[in-house]
Amino acid sequence: MKRSNIIMLIAALLPLGLFFFPLWKITLEAPQYPTPLGMYIHINDFSDVHPHDIKNINLMNHYVGMKYIPEAIPEFKIFPIGIIITTVIGLIIAFKGNYKWFLFWFVLMVVLSSAGLYDFYLWEHNYGHDLDPKAIMKFTNPDGSVMGFQPPLFGSKDILNFRAHSYPRLGALFLGLGIAASFIAYLIGKKNTKKPMAM
């Protein structure tokens, strides 16, 4: 097996790490929470960083009219299937394909991951802006519009008394490494393919 194909094989397998490690983490810090509240986003689940964190995030959020974080969202079914299908495609490419297919897989993964991130952003936006009209506390922005409580997609942000942090976790790293590896496989494959032609 060619070196580029071995790298492609590894690239195809790496995103499976998403099934073992969380994709993203949202942390909420406030003076009353010396141990911050936190939530992991997995490819198929939300989970507490410390026991009962999601329950306590919901309790905080209900004051401003935010909905409860759902037990499950449709993405929890779609994302795992997507990862399994792209891994299978990646494996077939690793065994049968050449560097052009590696690039195809790279582009496919970048597009799908971007779509996933956009979907996550949409969910977050809805979660932060679709507020109960009977909310206990209503806040407005300086321009008079209703204040939203959307956590950042990436980075840190102040939301009322909380400071929210949103950063990728190990699962995302595995996905990123997989995508990067496929591009490396493409570069090496391309280089090695061109050499014999030159000879």
Added chain:
Amino acid sequence: MKNILRSTIALLSVLVVFTSCDNASKSNSGALSSSAAEKVYVAPGEHDEFYAFISGGFSGQLSVYGLPSGRLFKVIPVFSQDAEKAYGYNEETKPMLNTSHGFVPWDDSHHPDISQTNGVVDGRWVFINGNNTPRIARIDLSTFETAEIIEVPNSAGNHSSSFVTENSEYVVAGTRFSIPIPQKDMPIKDYKGNFKGALSFISIDPEHGHMDIKFQLIMPGFDYDLSHPGRGKSHGWFFFTTYNTEEASTLMEVNASQNDKDFIAAVNWKKIEEYVNNGGGTMMPANYAHNVYDEATHSATSTMKDEVRVVNPLDVPGAVYFLPTPKSPHGCDVDPSGEYIVGNGKLSANLTVHSFTKMLDAIANNKVAGDAYGIPILNFEDVLAGVVEQPGLGPLHTEFDGKGNAYTTFFISSEVVKWKLGSWEVVDRQPCYYSVGHLMIPGGNSQKPFGKYVLAMNKITKDRYLPTGPEVTQSAQLYDISGEKMELLLDFPTVGEPHYAAGCPADLVKPRSKKLFKLEDNKHPYATLNEADTKVVRDGKTVHIYMTTIRSHFAPDNIEGIKVGDKVYFHITNLEQDYDVPHGVSMIGANTSELLIMPGQTETFLWEPKKIGVWPFYCTDFCSALHQEMQGYVRVSPANSNTPLKWSLGEDIE
């Protein structure tokens, strides 16, 4: 001439003032010396190095302090009702205060002691005695709540208690007052020879800490004042001071102070345990309560027991000896090695120290001076290790720092005196303000004291704090004992009478301290684990309300169909699962206390409405930003009305 003299004197006095100022500032500064304030200062947000569990004496409770700061963290209700925490008021904890005399809502809590493993404090439980209606309690240091109380039969004035052996095999409870055993109607003047003193050995289940009276040693009718277990080489023995070996029953201050020497009773409990394990002793009818709090059901149950095993010391030869000890010894303290047994003869000018090795030697060589009711008395000289000559007036208690030093309190001369084990020389003395009783070094009743601080607990404060009318606080005083000389660092007021204390490094307890009760583990028979299951159930004139709390509402919060004369039980489950979010509840006119319900816990109070109307209830613990909105109404209709039983949350009852 006069002027010259005057100006010379003036100049001299100015110089004196300046030089003395200079001296004073010199003695107080210096790069290495730190001030007392710095030594006790624990910065905001930081934690103390030690826990101190200080008994409340006549308050019946146990308070939790941090050392060296002297900050009060919690008062744990033990033997007395506590309306703040609903202890002894709610349906769940009323059984904790049940006794053979019925519900006894108060006691006099004296000697806390921390459980031990291999002779070292392990921070699992604190045991403490109720003096008046004899009881021993166990406090669980994962919840800082009273987990168990056992009544001690055949006992009165449960004072030489509650000291734990070095592997927490037993917690021991001795009687201060001798009484007829079994109790009977008889003339008081016939005390002598007829009254007996029971020393109770209460076994501790190593896993759960549950207590059970293994046996009671029925001793002559003296007053058994204090006790301590042997440790290390003397593990397996227990030592009790006695007074009133005169067996007087009136004007005790005179009549019980006549004998030149009373005794320390040395009890070989291992020997008696073996005798009992082989079927020794007799079961005697008795009546005493055993109350156990179950963390899963958040409820206590009280079981009455009807017999207890008693042992006559004469039936176990070689198990009990009397060591003559001068003048009504009070404290009975054993050093960390287990070799020295200090008898603090409160009416003697000297401190008497016995030697365990010499005691064994005297026993082996059968050097017996006589007997008291058949119990052998050893020769004073044969067991004496040494005497601390005239260290102060009125010695009461001694603790050890694990570095060869002992610290004894003197009530009358109001001081703590440091002296050396073995050479018996006095090293230092520091005054107490005023009239010190017990003192405590963390880990003091063990093989491994943490000899950094000693805490003196004073009976009298008079002018030490801002006055508060005729009744003023009692106090504790913290001394640094890390150096050769003791240094007074801090004075702090206490809850009730700081009778005695037990201390241990905070790290032993801190990691095990629970943050909340898990809802899924709640097995309370009236628990409601989610809002959808809340309901109101009528059973004749009894109504059970299954209610929940979560920020910031009760569910249900509107209830109709309650009638005058009903017995209404509010069973309230706190659905919170976050640290430090209790909810409280109180109902107008309820003849009981509020409830203070921890996250995941269920508690119950009884309300018997006497008047028709619409009556509010509300949350009493400032739980959240919407705490003031956490309220509800109960409609009470006439006894013969047909108002249907209904309840709601968030919508009107139609």
